[in-house]
Amino acid sequence: MLDAGRTQGLLKARGRQRTDSTHVLAAVREPNRLELLGETLRAALNALAAMAPAWLRSVALPVWYERYSRRIEDFRLPKTPAERAALADEIGDDGFRLLAALDGPESPPGVATMPAVEVLRTVWRCHFEKTPDPADPSGNGRARLRPVSGRGGEDRLESPYDTDARYCSKSGMEWTGYMVHLSETCDDDAPRLIVHADTTAANVHEAMRTEPIHVALAAKGIAPALHLVDSAYVSAAHLVTAREVFAIDLVGPPRKNLSWQQRQGGGFRAADFRIDWEASRAICPRDKQSQSWRDYRDRSGSPYVKVRFNPADCRACEARAQCTRATGVKWGRNLRLRPRDEHEALAVARARKETDSEQPLYALRQGVEGTLSQAVRSFGLRRARYKGIAKAHLQHVAVAAALNLDRIAAWLRGRPLAPTRRSRFAALAA
Known part of the structure; x- marks a missing residue:
């Protein structure tokens, strides 16, 4: 076209x-947490049943055929939170048992890296942790659900049937896809x-x-x-x-500029300071020059400039309340500036927005x-x-x-x- x-x-x-x-x-049903865990394990078992049926028959527990023979939502799930948590822990133990067998020496070649198995590993890593269990002679411990702490994480999967779909919350709207x-x-x-x-x-x-x-x-x-x-x-x-x-x-x-100086109105914003890039200094609205100018990088490696003003000048300034809330004799106004090209481009964009x-x-x-x-x-x-x-x-x-x-x-x-x-x-x- x-x-x-x-x-x-x-x-x-x-x-x-x-x-x-x-x-x-996404073109998938969005399951709750318990359904996600059960369906992820069921999807892995179905994939293994097609790839290595004899091996899977030798490691599968009898209860697995009853628990994972149908879609999890087709079963009548427990009603109380305690019963749901107990079922989730049992599913977690089943998943860890299967993963241990897949990583064992008798595992057929290639099955441990199947896509459905990789999805199982990812979901179990996000949702389960192992705790010591004195009643377990193997010392492997028992599965326990991790606390729910938001839905973040780049590898957080929402469905085993569409591993590209992700959860998002934006402007009061939530969706998976x-x-x-x-x-x-x-x-x-x-x-x-x-x-x-x-x-x-x-x-x-x-x-x-x-x-x-x-x-x-x-x-x-x-x-x-x-x-x-x-x-x-x-x-x-x-x-x-x-x-x-x-x-x-x-x-x-x-x-938007979210600084308190901008929100308050009448405060001295970073845009109100004159920046002399050649001389590596800043001049405040009261004509005081900065004391230090240093280059830094943040955690992502992006460069920025940190400008400090003399605390003595700030303490004696009548407009201090409009400029800084820093307390103590060693604290004055600080500025954090982007590199010159970015600083000037942003200033032009903000001025442009106000132009009729x-x-x-x-x-x-x-x-x-x-x-x-x-x-x-x-x-x-x-x-x-x-x-x-x-x-x-x-x-x-x-x-x-x-x-x-x-x-x-x-x-x-x-x-x-x-x-x-x-x-x-x-x-x-x-």
Whole structure:
């Protein structure tokens, strides 16, 4: 579809594009914790029964055939929390027993690294720990559920039948599955075509996809000159990389300044200090110069500058309450600055957001939400039809191609864009 758009002169590089994302529900049932544990072990047993039936028959306990012969949700699970915890511990012991046999010398070649077995290892590592048991002569201990401490962790699996799907909580909404990022053109003299579909696990933040999207657009030869996004895609590093590496003007509201000076109003923010990068010094709003300037790196290896002011100057300053809450004779105002290019890029972006002439650009970005709505309502974008991120991405590419086909046909026929729909009740306000 993109090649056809180029041939017809409907798609050009170095124009305007916009990007946004929406959530996608995985094509699997979301089990509770007990069901997840039982189904994970059952899936591993089924895979082993096909791969090494004779070996599995020799290690399986008689109770396993009763406990894991059917889907866990088909059984009547215990009602009390204590009984559920006891059943979970029994399932944990069964899983550890199977893993120990798989790692033993009599295990058939290749079965210990089967995908279903790797899933079993991952789930058991996340949900169980072993505790000493005096009644166990082998000294291996008993399985015990780990305390529930959120749903984080990169390897936290939500279903043994879709190991790519992940849990996410965003803006009061929770789901298990994926995220899809759609990028479309938004030039006035051409149809609005989707130029890239990017599919990730649900727990991958939008900020992690800004640069990969630019790389993909550049590889297709259709990188924009102006890229409109929301605040989730914008950081100081993104602004610099987009400009210097891809020659893209990344436009979006930068993340809010959460310092107490900003929230209080009237406080001296870091932006109120004059920075002399050549002389490696900062000057406060009361014209006092910094005492020290040092380069550091944070835990991720990103560089930053730490600027300290003379505590004596800060103690004597009449505006101290507007600047710092530090106490003690050795404490004055400190600044933490990004590298110069990032610091200046962020300052420009924040100033740009307040400029009246730039507001139409921010309004233009919101138009991509109509594309997401059309993809969801007309093509079922929000529900994965298949399991696994590869097939989910193929579905998203197909949806994007279908949207483009419809939009090219509308453009050639002269069909105008539909206006924003309003409910009858909302129309009464006008």
